[in-house]
Amino acid sequence: MLATGFPSGRAPRRLAPIERPRARPGCLVSAEERAALVDHRPGAVRREDRRTLLAVDLGLALVEGEDGRLPTVFEVQVPRPRDEVVPPLRHFRLEHLDQCLQFLHTHPEAPLASPRYHPPPSLPPGGCPNGPPSLEWPVRGGEGLLAASKSIIGNYFEDLTPGREIVHAVPRTVTEGDQALYIALTANRYPLACDAEFARRLGFRRELVDDLLVFHTVFGKSVPDVSLNAVANLGYADVRFGVPVYPGDTITASTKVLGWRESSAGDTGVTWVHTVGENQHGDEVLSFIRWVLMDKRDKATNSGVDDAPKTPAAVDAKHLHIPAELDLSRFDSAVTGGRAWWEDYEPGERIHHVEGVAIEEAEHQMAARLYQNIARAHFNAHALKGSRFGKRVIYGGHIISMARALSFNGLENVVRILAFNGGTHSNPTFAGDTVFAWTDVLERIDLGRPDCGALRLRLVGVKNSDPRTEEQPFKVADDQGRERYHPNVVLDLDYTVLIPRRR
CATH class of the missing domain: 3.10.129.10 (Hotdog Thioesterase)
Known part of the structure; x- marks a missing residue:
C-alpha cells in the first residue's frame, strides 16, 4: 500500500506488509496478478479527522497485448471524499479499467498528438519494448479524487471523429x-x-x-x-x-x-x-x-x-x-x-x-x-x-x-x-x-x-x-x-x- 497520512498529529495505524506482485512499468501483467495489486484488507482504509483516505497501488491497463495480457500504465494514490463508505476496491479498479479500454476502442481515429496519451508500438507477447503508454485520466472529484466516474462529461472536439x-x-x-x-x-x-x-x-x-x-x-x-x-x-x-x-x-x-x-x-x-x-x-x-x-x-x-x-x-x-x-x-x-x-x-x-x-x-x-x-x-x-x-x-x-x-x-x-x-x-x-x-x-x-x-x-x-x-x-x-x-x-x-x- 502506498504511504498515507493525515494532518492530525496522530501517527496513522500501519499494517504489516503483504507479499504481492509488483507492477513493473513496461511489463505485461496477467489478470490474476493485477487482482493482487490492490490491498483489500479492511485495515488498509483509515478513517481519521472525519475523513477517509485511501491509497491504492493500482496498475491501470489501456492497451491489450496479442496474448490478452495488459501492460501496466501507472500507479496512483486515490483519496476518497470525507465520510464515504469505501466499497471493495476490485470492483472500482475493474470498472475504471473497462472505461479506459472502452475509450480507446471507441476512439481509434481521434487525434492522439497529445501529452496525455502516446500510442505504443505493436505489443509482442512478453513485454512492452518501448515502455508503457500513458494517460492522465481527467475525471477528478473532491479532495483530488481520481474517479472511475459513472457520470458523463460529454464529448470534446477530439472525440467526434468523422464517420462516428x-x-x-x-x-x-x-x-x-x-x-x-x-x-x-x-x-x-x-x-x-x-x-x-x-x-x-x-x-x-x-x-x-x-x-x-x-x-x-x-x-x-x-x-x-x-x-x-x-x-x-x-x-x-x-x-x-x-x-x-x-x-x-x-x-x-x-x-x-x-x-x-x-x-x-x-x-x-x-x-x-x-x-x-x-x-x-x-x-x-x-x-x-x-x-x-x-x-x-x-x-x-x-x-x-x-x-x-x-x-x-x-x-x-x-x-x-x-x-x-x-x-x-x-x-x-x-x-x-x-x-x-x-x-x-x-x-x-x-x-x-x-x-x-x-x-x-x-x-x-x-x-x-x-x-x-x-x-x-x-x-x-x-x-x-x-x-x-x-x-x-x-x-x-x-x-x-x-x-x-x-x-x-x-x-x-x-x-x-x-x-x-x-x-x-x-x-x-x-x-x-x-x-x-x-x-x-x-x-x-x-x-x-x-x-x-x-x-x-x-x-x-x-x-x-x-x-x-x-x-x-x-x-x-x-x-x-x-x-x-x-x-x-x-x-x-x-x-x-x-x-x-x-x-
Whole structure:
C-alpha cells in the first residue's frame, strides 16, 4: 500500500506488509496478478479527522497485448471524499479499467498528438519494448479524487471523429403539456399548433406539435453526445421537416459525424454532424446538419485536422415534405386573421414584425429545460465565469422560436415550416436583451399544386434595436475590411414555408 497520512498529529495505524506482485512499468501483467495489486484488507482504509483516505497501488491497463495480457500504465494514490463508505476496491479498479479500454476502442481515429496519451508500438507477447503508454485520466472529484466516474462529461472536439454514429439516449414523448408550455414561453400563435378544430378542418387528426418544438426536441436529444461541451452552436443546413408530430408521439434521434476542422489556435474546433429524428413508427420527423464550435480536451496541441464537409445551399423542392393528409379546401383565414396569400408576397419585399420581446433569465433556461437541452453554456454560471463571455448564453434555438413567433404578424396564413436552407447564430444573446425581427421574401416557389405554394424567406433577428424605427445595418466591415454581421444581428435564418394560394 502506498504511504498515507493525515494532518492530525496522530501517527496513522500501519499494517504489516503483504507479499504481492509488483507492477513493473513496461511489463505485461496477467489478470490474476493485477487482482493482487490492490490491498483489500479492511485495515488498509483509515478513517481519521472525519475523513477517509485511501491509497491504492493500482496498475491501470489501456492497451491489450496479442496474448490478452495488459501492460501496466501507472500507479496512483486515490483519496476518497470525507465520510464515504469505501466499497471493495476490485470492483472500482475493474470498472475504471473497462472505461479506459472502452475509450480507446471507441476512439481509434481521434487525434492522439497529445501529452496525455502516446500510442505504443505493436505489443509482442512478453513485454512492452518501448515502455508503457500513458494517460492522465481527467475525471477528478473532491479532495483530488481520481474517479472511475459513472457520470458523463460529454464529448470534446477530439472525440467526434468523422464517420462516428451515435444513437441518442432517452426518447421523448411530446405531450399536450409540452405544447402548452412552449406556447407560454414563446407566445406562438400559428393556429395549426394551438387550434384542434382548425387542424381537423385541414385533414389532421388534431392539432400538431409546433414544427420548432419538434426541432428543439430532436436537437435536445443530441446535446449530451454532441454539444455538451460546445462553445456555441454556429449554424444549420439541409434541415428537412418530415411527417407531422402529434401530441403523444415519441421521438428518438441519432447522429452521424460528417467532418471537423481545428481552429488555427488549436484550442477549439468546429464539428459538423447530421442528426435524424423519428417517431415511434420509424417515420422521419426531422433531419438536419449543424456545426458546432467545440472545446478540446488538449488545448495545447494542434493536430491540424481539416475535413469540413460541403453543405447544400438550399433544400431542393423535391425534398419538401407536404403532409399527405393536408386538405386546404377548408382553410379559413378568419381563424388566422391573415390577409395575404402565396401570390401576394413579392421577392425583395421586407416585412417588419413590429414588436420586440425582452428575454429573461428564467424564461430561456426553462425553454432549454423543456427541450432537455443541457448544454452547460446555458446553465452553468459558475463554470462560465472564466469563459469568453463570462456568463450564460441564451440557446440560439430559443431565439429562432422568439423571432418566428414575432413573424406571425405579417405571415399569419403560413401553414407549416418545410425546411431550413441555412441558418447562422451570428452573435450571442443574453438575458435582458430585447429581440426584434424582420423577414425578407427571397423567392416564391411553385409546387405544382393548385391549393398552395412555398415561400423562401430570410428571418433576421436583432437585439436591442428596433429595425422598423431605427437604422439597423445587417452587415458591416471589420477593421480588416472583412464583411461581418452587425453586433446587433443575432439570427440569420433562410427557411421555406408552406402557404395557401388565393382561391
